[in-house]
Amino acid sequence: MTITLKDIAKHVGLSVTTVSRALAGYDDVAKGTRQRVRAAAKEMGYYPNITARHLQKQRTDTLAFVVPTPGPRFSDPFFSELLAGIGNEAGRHHFDLLVSTQSPDSEDERETYRRIVHGRRADGVLVVRTRQNDERIRFLSEQSFPFVAFGRSDLGSSFPYVDEDSYAGTQLITQHMADLGHRRIGLVSAPAGLMFCQLRVAGYRDTLRANGLEPDQALIIGGDLTQRGGFQAAQTLLALDPRPTAIIACNDLMALGAMSAAQKLGLVIGQDLSVGGFDDIPLAEHAHPPLTTVRQPIYEIGQRITRMLVQLIQGQLAPETRQDASRSSREGETAAETQVILTPQLIIRDSSGPPPDGG
Amino acid sequence: MTITLKDIAKHVGLSVTTVSRALAGYDDVAKGTRQRVRAAAKEMGYYPNITARHLQKQRTDTLAFVVPTPGPRFSDPFFSELLAGIGNEAGRHHFDLLVSTQSPDSEDERETYRRIVHGRRADGVLVVRTRQNDERIRFLSEQSFPFVAFGRSDLGSSFPYVDEDSYAGTQLITQHMADLGHRRIGLVSAPAGLMFCQLRVAGYRDTLRANGLEPDQALIIGGDLTQRGGFQAAQTLLALDPRPTAIIACNDLMALGAMSAAQKLGLVIGQDLSVGGFDDIPLAEHAHPPLTTVRQPIYEIGQRITRMLVQLIQGQLAPETRQDASRSSREGETAAETQVILTPQLIIRDSSGPPPDGG
């Protein structure tokens, strides 16, 4: 049997209202009464019914996180890290976290968002891995539902987000390979629909050109961000003649897969072949050899978008900047707080070195 | 503006009650009426308020999963896999999933469980990584709150669970090392409070003895289930003289850390040192070299405990078997469905081989 306010009221001989206010700590209730009520509540083991409270307060103190996983069986450390950051930060602000995994752009994903928004299942949602023409963002914007994204969008609307500078990040690692003397540098790309994919490929291409190297389409292979995908893409790249002396992958997981593929061929990573990644997941440091990569603070980004979302819900975040450019100069400062771009950092480890025979 | 039943009622000129029943598909409403109502609902973009429904129905269609993470920054593929299985299965049954991460045995963890149970925040919870004298299980049992565990317990109470046979699993891998000719086999253990820890250590010890090897306390090092922990434990083990020729870790993550430590010393895994793990996380297969380990189907276990929990909530699962042993024979069949022990499987890969100099 669960104890309700009514039970307490009956027990202490007061009205439900008074009990409610006594427990809420309102000061329009007699001190003695309050103490009596509180004692009774404690003794009877009272806990407020959270659902009833949500209904009455018209908010759920809940955030939703719909993880865009390609297959049912995902096990991407990237999402783990992000989830850890999100979960802990949500807890700090006394928000519950609703987690769901859905295939990107699937009907199930759309339905999940509709349910959350229209059914008022949560007070806000976290959108990650933004896509070109992202229907999630369009939908949430249309519905004026609170959300914060990890990643930018190509839609016109303006919304709060945190993103890392993918272009600059890929520049860093590509330049690193070029500086080491590599001239045939392969790229394991990501699904083209992802916003960061374009930027990373562009960063790679532009940096090659800046170093007098002409991008070779054969050296760019699509990947699906999984270890297996990196493995397969690397196999394709390493079958080329002449084969690349360096491979850059659009995330660490694929980079690790690429290393396996190379090692299977008997190549020594860092000598026969250099490999670079992106993300700096915890695994990267402990890989063999440790992976040279571009670091983005995933856990902290998870925390940050969560904090921003909570503030947005509580009205503490500057309202979203409009497309209206004329106001942008005056709103420069608030805009800086709601739209953050982080500069990634190159982490050089042992998986990269000079090419085997000087080039 | 959100559309409610009241809005539809006003629009079609009927009572809220009728609208509610029309949408629910009751057959005591005129066919024409039903169609009219449905059309209006669709046109107006009606979605039921989920919170209101929960309150009325006295259930939340929500499961809670409190992940026991030692630190805030966890990134354990084990939990990712489990979460994937749980999340997908929950979705299949139209249950939402509430995820929270809390430090094992902390006050925050206790408070989280109290909130879920007393506040009726969810209809059931999933308990994983069971511990000795597990207060979560005691609490949930006392409160008769629906739960299913991944792992057994040393408390008297009986409850539904799925577990893998840790003892048999460790026997397998220890015997494998012994068969290869290893005589000094180190063990990187797990936090002693975990139920599976005792079993794995026992499986290791007993198998050594069965092979005429006396367990050496110096060869058993505590680990915290993280990669870093495995790294450090392996460093300690490898500093011994003579050092072990094989190391078994209580989970794959530590095994990978141990491989790194060995490789840092210039040892070749599978030749100079054999390493074995436990779990068979996706990473294990793609490690370098691929890790010999004991496989337990984590994803499927996540699915399975979730399915059991849903059935338990819906009253489709046999009631928990009592301690009352006299009935056990008659209830053998139902008990078999609510208390499952899976037999793990040895996966031999390249990280294990004969000891360097024949022993």
Added chain:
DNA sequence: CTGTTAGCGCGTTCAA
């Protein structure tokens, strides 16, 4: 200071 009334949005009696 306390109680009455009212309502969050929905589903379920029970009459009509």
Added chain:
DNA sequence: TTGAACGCGCTAACAG
């Protein structure tokens, strides 16, 4: 076949 009344548990507005 439909509607009025009621309750889920809680909080807020208003009287007294």
